[in-house]
Amino acid sequence: MSEEPVTVTESPHVTTHELSSAANPAENSPTTPKVTKTSPKPLRRIPVGTRLEDVYPHVPISLDDIDSAFALQEYLQSLIRTDKENLDLLVNVPEGQDADAWQYEHLRQLCLELGYLVVQLLSECTRETCREMKTTEFQYLCATHPKSSCSAMDYIVHTLDQSISSLNDPRLFPSRMSIPATSLKNYQEISRRLYRIFAHAYFHHREIFEAFEIETFLYARFLKLSTRYKLVSKDLIIIPEQTESNGDDGRNRYREENNRPENDSQS
Amino acid sequence: MMAARAYEFFNAELADSGLSVRIPETINNVTKEAIPLWVNYMGGHAVLKIPYSNAGQGVFTITNQKELDQFLKMNHHYDKFIVQSLVGNASWSSMTRSGKFFHVGTIPNRRNHTYVSDLRVMVTADRNGFRPVAMYARRARKPLVTKLEDSPNCSSWEMLGTNLSVKQEDGRWSSEPERLLLMDRKDFNQLGIGVDDLIDAYVQTCLSVIAIDKLSDRLMPNDETFNFDLFRSLNPDETLLHEILVQIGSFLLLNTINNCSYSTSPVPSFPSLHALGILQILRSLPIMAQTYGQQGQQTQSQEYTLPGVLHFLQSEWRRYERDRNEWEIERAEMKARIALLEGERRGIENMKTDLMRRVKMLEYASKYVAEKSHLNNTASPPGIATTEVTSSTNENGIPITGLKQPSRPISAQYTNIQLSRDQKTRAKSQQLLKNCLQEIEYLTSVATTGISPIPNRSDTVQLNDSTQAFSQQANRASTIYLGSEPHGTLSHNRNDSREQMRPSRPAPTATPSTIVPPKSSSPPLEQVSSRRHINEYEDNWFNAAEDRKGKNKAETGKSNDEDEDDYNEEQSTPISSSPFSPSIDETTVSTIRGRESSNRVGKKEGSYLDKGVDDEESVAMYAQKSFNRWREAFNNKIGEQTSDPQLGELSNAWRDVDDEQGNQAETDQGHVNGVDNKLWKTRFTLRSHLDSVRSLSWHQYEPLFVSGSEDGTVKLWDLNETLSSKQFDIKPILTYRGHTLPVTSVVLSTEQSTCYSASMDATIRVWKIPATRELYAPVDPSLNLTAYIGHTDVIWDLRLFPIHDRYSQLLASAAADGTVKIWDTEATGSPLKSTWNYYGIGNADRLNGGGRPPVPTSIDFVHTDLKKIAVSFRNSIIKIFDIETGQPVVTFKSDKTYDGTASTQINRIICHPTMPQVFSAHEDKFIRGFDINSGEPIFSMSAHLDSVTSLDIDPSGMTLISGGHDASIRLWDILSGQTCVQEFMSHRRKSDEGVLCLQYHPTLPWLASGGADSAVKIYN
Incomplete structure (x- = not known):
């Protein structure tokens, strides 16, 4: 994967052609096992008309199987969908991969899933309930318009949008396979701001936060990631520890496992 | 006072x-x-x-x-x-x-x-x-x-x-x-x-x-x-x-x-x-x-003071002179424009003449075959001749009572005879007709590709979109004709139907026989040949008249006397120079003369021009030149003509960046044949989505669109704003968050200023497009208008009814729960209008072996018949449903390669904006086209290296565009069938997916695509 790093943005045409030539083996790979094995490995795509229960495969994909420019993203998403409680596996850099690129994919995924937390918060966190962005005591000002204060939801949405746009900024991150050293400092800035979203949700919308956490383990994963790679300094972490080791883990996992055979029998 | x-x-x-x-x-x-x-x-x-x-x-x-x-x-x-x-x-x-x-x-x-x-x-x-x-x-x-x-x-x-x-x-x-x-x-x-x-x-x-x-x-x-x-x-x-x-x-x-x-x-x-x-x-x-x-x-x-007054007078005079100059310039411009329009009109007319000639030829051929067949049985040749003369004169509105009266019973007899023709001849004539129609189609497409038998005409013909529309219409007409052909055994019927299509034609039954010459041995030959002669003459006359009409428009001021002479000369020429024996009886001749004069009075108002071929050509050349000039001028002004002033700047800016290409692309928008000139090029790559972009939808007029992604968000992009400031870091103007699972389909309703998004969470959400668009505006929960809840599984496709009405705007959705639902977004009560599955409303019990009915994958309203909607299913079947009753009307034989798995299903369908055709994109690399009326397949081609995921048709209806999981986008010429006009690699593959959605801008020369690489690309 890391052999063809920079070509992506310098000459998109070259890459796409390389990919198209690579498309053939990718196309063949699922068909060859079809012949040899009894259980055919399905294509990872989601055909139109698929039912929700069949949208994503329930077994993790091995990184070696993925032949695409977005292998790390696919691998990470596959891990999250199938084994999201296994935080160590999630956060540890996969063998032979670039740690910076892995963090980058994590941050992208974090922004993606935070979007769903925002959807939940929207019902409760309004201009009326939270006029200012606060966690415990400080009021935070939004980086997009630092002069004026805005409501908590404005802060959350703007921060998220800005994080997404800097993660998508081709000047900062020209390639998803190798990250320029100068862009690494953005990780900390993004993480620090995103952390406040969690903190606000935790201190002001506890129910939503916890329900979401049970479902996704998003904060736990984020905490693990940011402590492992020192993205957020220790003294800024204000959410108490115990939420990380949630007592509901077992029940949740049980439910997940209960679902799995049911789905398999249908498909 | x-x-x-x-x-x-x-x-x-x-x-x-x-x-x-x-x-x-x-x-x-x-x-x-x-x-x-x-x-x-x-x-x-x-x-x-x-x-x-x-x-x-x-x-x-x-x-x-x-x-x-x-x-x-x-x-x-x-x-x-x-x-x-x-x-x-x-x-x-x-x-x-x-x-x-x-x-x-x-x-x-x-x-x-x-x-x-x-x-x-x-x-x-x-x-x-x-x-x-x-x-x-x-x-x-x-x-x-x-x-x-x-x-x-x-x-x-x-x-x-x-x-x-x-x-x-x-x-x-x-x-x-x-x-x-x-x-x-x-x-x-x-x-x-x-x-x-x-x-x-x-x-x-x-x-x-x-x-x-x-x-x-x-x-x-x-x-x-x-x-x-x-x-x-x-x-x-x-x-x-x-x-x-x-x-x-x-x-x-x-x-x-x-x-x-x-x-x-x-x-x-x-x-x-x-x-x-x-x-x-x-x-x-x-x-x-x-x-x-x-x-x-x-x-x-x-x-x-006197100097003051003089000064005033001088300044006034100067001003008037200036105004006069301006007016002169305007007049010159108008003149040029008239020339341009005339050139266009001439092109269309020539085209029409050509087509008409061929239709006549065909009709003659069919008539000839029919005649030959029943003459062998119980012939009444004079009857036929009379019938035809009468019918044509009737069409021209000249009562010829002497002929009309006796013809009626005979024509009835004629019909009976035709009915009793044996199958064999019928099949034969059908075959002949089909061949001829193919030729017409071929000639039509040739005319638009620029190689025409009549160069002078084709040049003008090729130039504009309206002629294309015409040829397209002609093509459609012939398709209809093909479709109805197996039933239409009566030449009378056919004549009628054709008459409806081209009401201005003077004599539909008359045709020159250039393809099938009559044999010169049978007794009715004399009649036939004479008739044929008449036809030929008539045709000549018609063409000459047409040509002159063009000339007439282009130049004026010719005296009528000259014309009269010329006309008489013309009138006598074909008769005397005819290779066939001029055995036309007096009645027929007088009929023709009568018809001619009436035609002449009615259509030409008695003024023809005496001009040689050279002159005609030079006129055509002039028209062509001025037309070209105007085309250029038009292109330069194209930006100004659009509704938004910023757009003008925009297109100018583009032209600066890439002068030739930009110009050509805009010029030949919708023009299939300008292959070399009209290659789509990537202009922008918009990155903001965090996962595959599954759907996008343009605004009707503005460079504005929404995109829906697997990251669960819908983003609104306003290229107006970003492009006028010439920045290349384009951010979405707004991100709609509300879905709790990936978004699968979005549609933008220009008239309602809303956008609809469907998601895997089984809801359709309705968002307002804000009037003021500002980056990082305060969060406005009121933009989230409502959500339509009714589906119970992933909604995969959404389409908006093509016509907006203040009281009703239909939205159709297809979901993995097996149902198609029609929503009325303007309804005051519950928006859900109707629901049906594979078998239609109320037929839910007709399940095969108790399994679930096949899941719909894609839907599209039939643009040529707005009471119908086309739905494709996972079993590779396309059905046309009646929107009101919810019952299937036509089922297409679209499952030729269906093998029972999802790897051969239909991914997307799209209906042609003007023709009764539907195109389907299949998972097994095929693109197929079907006739909506008959349900018959038109073509089937293996179009991509991998699954075809997305289809769109350009607003002029000339080009079909397809995107596939092989990450490529291909353009196909609809007229010529399966010609790939352009191919380019676009998106990078992720999760074995490539291009996921495509859409032409309805009014601007842009194209947008979204892919699995989370990017949206804009082409022009």
Whole structure:
């Protein structure tokens, strides 16, 4: 994967052609096992008309199987969908991969899933309930318009949008396979701001936060990631520890496992 | 005031002609004391004028008591005043005896403000009559209010007065040119004045100039004397008379320049005022308060010196010269435009002639075969001949009673005979017909690809989109014909149907036999050949006529005598030079002659041109050249013509970046054949989504679109904003968050300013597109309008009904729960209108073996029959449902390669915007096309290296575009079937997915695609 790093943005045409030539083996790979094995490995795509229960495969994909420019993203998403409680596996850099690129994919995924937390918060966190962005005591000002204060939801949405746009900024991150050293400092800035979203949700919308956490383990994963790679300094972490080791883990996992055979029998 | 008199006199003269100078009700010579009475009489709203003032001074609009009181308090120089009716708003105009005046034009601007404007026309006259010099409009300073009570602070003059002159606080005069709307500027169009109104304005101006001229002539019967008595009787204002007596002696001669204005919103009645001004200029009154207010005002307050007057005259002359030049330029432009349009028309006509000739040929061929078959059995050849002659004459509207009567029974017999033809001949003739039709189709497509048997014609034909539309229509017609052909065994039926298609054709039954020559042995041959001869002749005549018509338009001024000769010559030529024996009996010939003359009278109005082929060619060349010139000019202006001013800049900016390419791409938008010129190129790559972009949808007019992604968000992109500032870091203007699972489909409704998004969370959410678009605006929860809940599984496709209606806007959705649902987004109650599955409404029980019914994958409204909707299913079947009843109407045989798994399903379908065709994109790399009426397949091709995921058809209906999981985008020429016009790699693959969605901009030459690499790309 890391052999063809920079070509992506310098000459998109070259890459796409390389990919198209690579498309053939990718196309063949699922068909060859079809012949040899009894259980055919399905294509990872989601055909139109698929039912929700069949949208994503329930077994993790091995990184070696993925032949695409977005292998790390696919691998990470596959891990999250199938084994999201296994935080160590999630956060540890996969063998032979670039740690910076892995963090980058994590941050992208974090922004993606935070979007769903925002959807939940929207019902409760309004201009009326939270006029200012606060966690415990400080009021935070939004980086997009630092002069004026805005409501908590404005802060959350703007921060998220800005994080997404800097993660998508081709000047900062020209390639998803190798990250320029100068862009690494953005990780900390993004993480620090995103952390406040969690903190606000935790201190002001506890129910939503916890329900979401049970479902996704998003904060736990984020905490693990940011402590492992020192993205957020220790003294800024204000959410108490115990939420990380949630007592509901077992029940949740049980439910997940209960679902799995049911789905398999249908498909 | 004098002008008002002049109009009254002139109106009296014109009383019977239907023409009149329209003037608001005017009460002259009103004393100050009587003013309140008259104002009251006008309903409290009126215009008060101090006579002999100008430039918006001395005119007062009275809409309430306060304004009236103010007026009465002022000191006035003259004794008498004028009271006129006021044209205000619909709710507060003056009532007069002749009813209310109203404003024309006056379209509200973006802020929904309506401004009063006056339209001014300048005319000049010489021996040859009147000519317009200039037109412009002047807008009032403030918008018109609906009710006067709404804005108590706004004086009515600010809303109604259109004069540009402003008196500054220090007493000096200035003008506000920004309220001047010149006709050659774009903002003139915003007035919304139609050509009729402009013509009306011109006529009124001419009339008023004439009226004033007449009165002037009476006042000054010769150049030396001034009929003071008459003037006094008309205008008994002593103060004014005194002024005149003092100042008489210095006079000007300005007879040639007449100037007047006409006001579309005759608010403070400018015609009279300004015409009076002219009267004053013309007839020795040194008050030159006319034309531009600034000058007029200065002259009022200054002494007149000869150099000053000369200077004024010179500047006026220069201005008129300039206006005249401008007008000349405009005229030249118009001429060129006429040439262009004529070129276009000629192209279409030639095309039509060509096609018609072939149709005739075909008809002859079919007739011949039919004839041959039944002549062998029980022939009545004369009957046929008569029938045909009669039918054609009937179509031409010439009653030939002698022939008509006997033909009826025979024609009935003829029909019976035809019915009883044996199957074999029928099949044979069908085959023949099919071949011919193929040839037509081939020729049609050849004509559009630029290799035509008749180069002169094809050149013009190839040039524009409208001809393409025509050829496309012709193609459609032939498709229909093909579809109905197996049933249509009666040539009568066919003739009828064709007649419906081309009602202007003179003789549908007559055809020259260039393909199938008749055999010269059977008894009816004589009839046949003679008939054929007639047909041929007729055809020749027709073509010649057509050609001449073109010539006729391009050049004028030929005498009729010449034409007559030529015509006769032409008429005799084919008969004498015919290779066949001229055994036509008298009746037939006379019939033809009769028909000819009638045709000639009806269609050509008896004027033909005697021109050789060379001339014709040169005319064509000229038309072609001018057309090309105009095309270029058009391309340069294309930006300006679009609704948004920023867009113009935008396209210019693009042209700078890539001059040739940009130009060509815009030029040949929708033109399939300009393959080399019209390659789509990536312009922008928009990155903001965090996962695959599954759907996108353009705004109808603006460079604005929404995209829906697997990251659960819908993003709104406004390229307007970003491109005008020429930045390349494009961010979405808004991110809609509300779905709890990935978004699968989005559609944007331009009319409703809303967008609909469907998601894996089984809901459809409705979002408002905000009017003000600003990055990082405060979160506005009100943009989340509502959510449609009803589906129970992933919704995979959404489509909007193509036509928006204020009371109903249908939205169709297809979901993995097996149902198709129709929502009425404008409904007041529950939006859900109907639900059905694979088997239609109420047939849910008809399941095969108790399994779930096949899941719909894609839907599209049938554009050619809006009561129908096409739905594709996972079992690779396409069905057409009736939207109202929810019952399947047609089922297509689209599952040719279906193997029972999802790897052969249909991913997407799209209906052609103008033809009854539906195209399907299959998982097993195929693209197929079907005829909606018959359900028969049109073509089937293996189109991509991997699954085809997305399809769209360009707005002109010429190009099919497809995207696949092989990450490529391919363009296909619809007319020629399966020709790949362009292919390019676009998105990078992720999760074995490539391109996921594609859409042409409905009105701009752009294309957008979204892919698994989370990016959206814009091409042009």
